[in-house]
Amino acid sequence: MNTQTDGLLIVGEDLCEQLVGRQQAFEAVQSVFGAMASGGARNFPVVREALGYADALYGFKSGFDQHGQVLGVKSGGYWPGNAEQGLTNHQSTVFLFDPDTGRLSALVGGNYLTAVRTAASSAVSIAHLARKDAKVLGMVGAGHQSTFQLRAAAEQRDFEKVVAWNPHPDMLPRLAAVAEELGLSFESVSQQELGAQADVVITITSAFEPLLMAGWIKPGTHLACMGTDTKGKMEVDPALLARATVFTDEVAQSVSIGEAQHAISSGAITEDAITPIGSVINGNHPGRSSADEITLFDGTGVGLQDLAVASVAAKLADEAGLATRATL
Structure with missing residues (x-):
């Protein structure tokens, strides 16, 4: 996916849920696990810390899949009090970057994708x-x-x-x-x-x-x-x-x-x-x-799971003309 001339893609939670199903998540996760084992993809060290506020855990997961040409970071964590407010306890956002230039290419909602990729991971096993x-x-x-x-x-x-x-x-x-x-x-x-x-x-x-x-x-x-x-x-x-x-x-x-x-x-x-x-x-x-x-x-x-499914969401949203575009 090349968005260098088209600006930043923004793919919201609703679009992720609409476009990325269980089979697509399964295939993306299975592929990235294979790439990791063959040395074609690697995760970077995880940063995950207790905030000391709202009982929350917050951190970053990132990596680079050279085989799939996916580079990015997932930022977010776990807020145990969210359920009482009608919100999902897990909150996250995925940032995708162009591996050739380092420019931000897509901003993708991570809540639904976290759930569907975690389920895909166990399903692969x-x-x-x-x-x-x-x-x-x-x-x-x-x-x-x-x-x-x-x-x-x-x-x-x-x-x-x-x-x-x-x-x-x-x-x-x-x-x-x-x-x-x-x-x-x-x-x-x-x-x-x-x-x-x-x-x-x-x-x-x-x-x-x-x-x-x-x-x-x-x-x-x-x-x-x-x-x-x-x-x-x-x-x-x-x-x-x-x-x-x-x-x-x-x-x-x-x-x-x-x-x-x-x-x-x-x-x-x-x-x-x-x-x-x-x-x-x-x-x-x-x-x-x-x-x-x-x-x-x-x-x-692993972060590469998140990046894999987020890349699928961004690609499908781009092809369908459904993503919002912005310029930083």
């Missing part, structure tokens, strides 16, 4: 790592992003049932409604029962303590742990990573701010036990090796 005969999907978490996760996961396997747990049970009806819409049965269960039933588990919370223990997960399960993206956060028992074959979006983030940080610090696993999922996508790693193997995807959320 399910596509490549979950058992083909998986029938029961377990959902841990029922916040804003959970419905995106459920819809994306449901497209990857022939699920028949959803079992779910959330620390605030009154939020579970939103997942039940989506399950019903998708023609799946739904059951609210305890964490232990979720582990006993689920063939695939998605965790999407902001927890700082383990919500699932290692002994609760049955052989053959695939887990996509999507909530831990900051130092100190934790969704599952670190011992579970020692039981599992661990994959991630980016190893450097996995060991420092992802779910693996606790297993690494305790010595339960070592860094070389973690495989970039791009290696599976590229055919350089076999992925799941047996029906009884537990696989775990540590989805830390």
Whole structure:
């Protein structure tokens, strides 16, 4: 996309939601994971800090995909009080730059895209790592992003049932409604029962303590742990990573701010036990090796995911003539 003579593209949240669907997000994320593993794309160090105000976390994720010619930065964070004001807790904006000149080329709303790319990331992991005969999907978490996760996961396997747990049970009806819409049965269960039933588990919370223990997960399960993206956060028992074959979006983030940080610090696993999922996508790693193997995807959320889907949104908006244009 070249906007050097056309000015800055501005693509709002409504256009992102209109133009970027689950399949487009899946393809963009899968492609960038493959590019990362082959050395054709890299993320830059993440800046993520507690503001000490409004209980908010704020930061920057950036990178360059030379293969896809996408350069940019996502700025934003998490404001836990937003839900009470009718706003999304996650707030972000993506800035895209022309790799040839460094000029700002597009300003893209990041809230919807963050949710759809996070769901695409777990969906990519399910596509490549979950058992083909998986029938029961377990959902841990029922916040804003959970419905995106459920819809994306449901497209990857022939699920028949959803079992779910959330620390605030009154939020579970939103997942039940989506399950019903998708023609799946739904059951609210305890964490232990979720582990006993689920063939695939998605965790999407902001927890700082383990919500699932290692002994609760049955052989053959695939887990996509999507909530831990900051130092100190934790969704599952670190011992579970020692039981599992661990994959991630980016190893450097996995060991420092992802779910693996606790297993690494305790010595339960070592860094070389973690495989970039791009290696599976590229055919350089076999992925799941047996029906009884537990696989775990540590989805830390890399900047290149955001840039990939934002680039798709900008390209489609530009081609359709729907984006606003401005000059700085």
